[in-house]
Amino acid sequence: MTGENAGRLPKGWLDTLKMPVIAAPMFLVSSAAMVLEACRGGIIGCMPTVNARTPEILDQRLSELADSFDKASAAGEVLAPWALGVTTHRTNERLPADLELCRKYRPPLVITAMGSPKPAIEVVHSYGGLVFADVSTPEYARKAAEAGADGLVLVCAGAGGHTGQIAAPAFVNAVREFFDGIIVIGGAISTGSAVRSAQVLGADLVYVGTRLIACEESTADARYKQMVVEATSKDLVMTNVLTGAWSHKLRRSLEAVGLDPDNLATAKEFDLKYADNKPKAWKDIWSAGQGVGSVRGIEPMGEIVAGLVREYRKAIRDEAVDPWFSKYAGDAA
Ligand SMILES: Cc1cc2nc3c(=O)[nH]c(=O)nc-3n(C[C@H](O)[C@H](O)[C@H](O)COP(=O)(O)O)c2cc1C
Known part of the structure; x- marks a missing residue:
């Protein structure tokens, strides 16, 4: 992989990545099979630990994943690094157990969300891994950097x-x-050219989430995948009513549980906690980002990744024939 910002990434990562992308961790969507196919395709595969319902199940999945990595390597495949997403919010009671599994399986990258990266740093640094923190404002970014x-x-x-x-x-x-470390940009990036544009903006790596929801290996409900295939950005509603945090939801999934997407204040009447017979904020009401219009079908993860790599390479080739490129490339002034 090449690129103007590539210098901040560990050399070992550069050697195995085909493009500077992380398959973003997605609750109830990302699977171990997606992580494997991402890494085989040359991007960083990632899943949130909580997609395995208990640390014991996570242990089992990571053991199987490690076996699959070993087999692929033994067969001569070059694998990109893999990552785990860990929720560091103080209410996450399984955090110590999940971090112990990080120590055991040594993901080269751990991405923290919904809290400070601090609890993960000692463990992950102890085996030479890196810790990235997911942040939504410059203020949180500063805290995570500190x-x-x-x-x-x-x-x-x-x-x-x-x-x-x-x-x-x-x-x-x-x-x-204020930060000279690795920067990842996420949000509506669903094509290879958008990945390239994020690099030009200053990203060292790029998160791709929504583009992958409808892959065959994802654990999203089949109706969710189909809705994602059929949706464009006009089919999204942004709301903070359901969980307290801002999120884009697919209008049709709100309607399917009896909510009026244009009048979500009434949603407060719903008990969105995990009670029986109630719609659940993530399980029954489905989220997608504004790049959703790029998803045209339910495809194997490997094919989606290969397509992104092709688009990314084309974007770079197109740059080289852009008249502005020849006008300014090599121009030191
Ligand atoms: C259905 C869904 C579930 C998500 N769950 C998580 C999560 O559990 N942890 C997390 O850090 N980010 C989560 N994200 C956010 C993604 O990691 C990433 O920030 C986002 O998908 C990037 O934007 P994009 O979807 O427009 O590509 C989720 C995103 C989606 C679409």
Whole structure:
């Protein structure tokens, strides 16, 4: 992989990545099979630990994943690094157990969300891994940098899941003023050319989430995948009513549980906690980012990744024949 910002990434990562992308961790969507196919395809595979319902199940999945990595390596495949997403919010009671599993399976990257990266740093650094912190404002970015994160994931406007609200160019600029580590940009990036544009903005790596929801290996409900295939950005509603945090939801999934997407204040009447017979904020009401229109079908993860790599390479080739490129490339002034 090449690129103007590639210098901040560990050399070992550069050798195995085909493009500077992390398959973003997605609750109830990312699977171990997606992580494997991401790494085989040359991007960083990641899943949130909580997608395995208990640490014991996570242990089992990571053991199987490690076996699959070993087999692929033995067969001569070059694998990109893999990552785990860990929730460091103080209410996450399984955090110590999940961090012990990080120590055991040594993901080269751990990405913290919904809290300080601090609890993960000692464990992950002890085996030579890196810790990135997912942040949605420059203020949180500063706190995470001060806590010692190696990288910051800037979740910008247009993202799936809990979205940020700051446009990527402004967010990157604000953070680069005080942070010289690795920057990841996320939010509505669903094509290879968008990945390239994020690099030009100053990203060292790029999060791609929504583009992968409908892959065959994802654990998303089949109706969710189909809704994602059929949706464009006009089919999204941004709300903070359901969980307290801002998120884009698919209108049709809100309607399917009896909510009026244009009048979500009434949603407060719903008990969105995990009670029986009630719609659940993530399980039954589905999120996607503004890049959702790029998803055209349910495809194997490997094919989606290969397509992104092709688009990314084309974007770079197109740059080289852009008249502005020949006008300014090599121009030191
Ligand atoms: C359905 C869904 C679930 C998500 N769950 C998580 C999560 O559990 N932890 C996390 O850090 N981010 C989560 N995210 C956010 C993604 O990691 C990432 O920031 C986002 O997908 C990037 O924007 P994009 O979807 O527009 O590509 C989720 C996103 C989606 C779409």
